[in-house]
Amino acid sequence: MPVDHSDSKVTLNHPKGSTVEILLYGATIISWKVADKQGSLQERLFVSSKASLDGSKPVRGGIPVVFPCFGAPTHPDHLKLPQHGLARNQNWSFDSIVMDNSAGVSVRLTLDSSANPKNASLYPKEFRLAYVVTLAEHQLSTDLHVENPSATETIDFQALLHTYVRAPADNVFVTPLHGLSYFDKTEATDEARATAKTETRQEVDVKNFTDSVYQGAPGQYRVTWPGGSLEIRAKEFKDVVVWNPQEEGRKMSDMEADGWKNYVCVEPGYVRGFVTLEPKKSWIGQQVLTVGQD
Numbered sequence: 001m002p003v004d005h006s007d008s009k010v011t012l013n014h015p016k017g018s019t020v021e022i023l024l025y026g027a028t029i030i031s032w033k034v035a036d037k038q039g040s041l042q043e044r045l046f047v048s049s050k051a052s053l054d055g056s057k058p059v060r061g062g063i064p065v066v067f068p069c070f071g072a073p074t075h076p077d078h079l080k081l082p083q084h085g086l087a088r089n090q091n092w093s094f095d096s097i098v099m100d101n102s103a104g105v106s107v108r109l110t111l112d113s114s115a116n117p118k119n120a121s122l123y124p125k126e127f128r129l130a131y132v133v134t135l136a137e138h139q140l141s142t143d144l145h146v147e148n149p150s151a152t153e154t155i156d157f158q159a160l161l162h163t164y165v166r167a168p169a170d171n172v173f174v175t176p177l178h179g180l181s182y183f184d185k186t187e188a189t190d191e192a193r194a195t196a197k198t199e200t201r202q203e204v205d206v207k208n209f210t211d212s213v214y215q216g217a218p219g220q221y222r223v224t225w226p227g228g229s230l231e232i233r234a235k236e237f238k239d240v241v242v243w244n245p246q247e248e249g250r251k252m253s254d255m256e257a258d259g260w261k262n263y264v265c266v267e268p269g270y271v272r273g274f275v276t277l278e279p280k281k282s283w284i285g286q287q288v289l290t291v292g293q294d
């Protein structure tokens with residue numbers, strides 16, 4: 001079957017062989033496999049072997065969905081929320097199969113504020129999220145729809161797709177970020193973290209602990225390493241975060257030994273400032289991942 005779903009997981013199978021697995025917990029994509037040139041299926045995302053996949057905590061790897069705040073909350077509406085918000089640690093619902101043909105297989109998952117009784121005490125705003133995941137032969141598209149169902153209140157939110165790209169961290173480069181202004185979260189003081197830097201590198205590597213928030217980014221990135229590449233295109237996600245903890249990764253209880261050597265996070269998002277959504281309006285942020293064919 002092109003789409004299989006159980007109580008906890010949805011699996012998409014493309015007729016040309018590629019597959020994707022999505023946990024309903026967090027709508028977290030935990031696997032994306034695409035054939036290499038020899039025709040053998042290869043995993044394209046990193047998930048730590050110590051990640052919890054039972055819904056007890058956000059998944060360390062794959063593509064967690066970050067909403068309505070990125071990092072520690074700063075907006076007054078978000079202050080009771082955990083780091084990276086509530087979307088990555090709640091159970092989403094399987095809504096429908098959107099498309100099922102040779103061009104792609106696509107499903108829609110949803111999360112409404114009313115679906116979880118604890119949301120009322122965590123977050124004072126109503127929201128409706130829909131996540132449309134579309135699998136093509138060499139491509140994975142993820143569209144996050146945010147709808148404001150209220151007739152009177154606006155919502156201020158941030159959103160980001162926290163994509164863990166499987167790649168050798170000591171030999172991977174992200175381009176084109178040269179000339180962009182960014183905030184370096186590895187700096188030691190609040191003042192230094194809040195001071196914009198300008199990226200001077202043509203090719204950004206993550207050989208050192210990296211946690212950089214690029215603002216006003218181009219929306220099209222290339223991640224390259226010996227023997228592979230991935231193109232990332234983004235719409236409405238105007239910023240991009242590049243993160244690899246290097247040895248700091250040892251502090252994470254769900255990070256496998258040396259796990260940080262096997263990925264770079266390239267995370268398109270709207271995280272500098274907030275999207276303000278007027279009553280009854282909606283917003284769509286999109287990420288498209290394409291495996292390099294070179």
Ligand SMILES: O=P(O)(O)OC[C@H]1O[C@H](O)[C@H](O)[C@@H](O)[C@@H]1O
Nearest residue numbers: 071083084185211241243265267
């Ligand atoms: O450990 P998590 O809550 O999943 O966050 C993992 C990472 O996410 C983003 O990349 C942030 O920029 C990092 O500062 C953070 O460490």
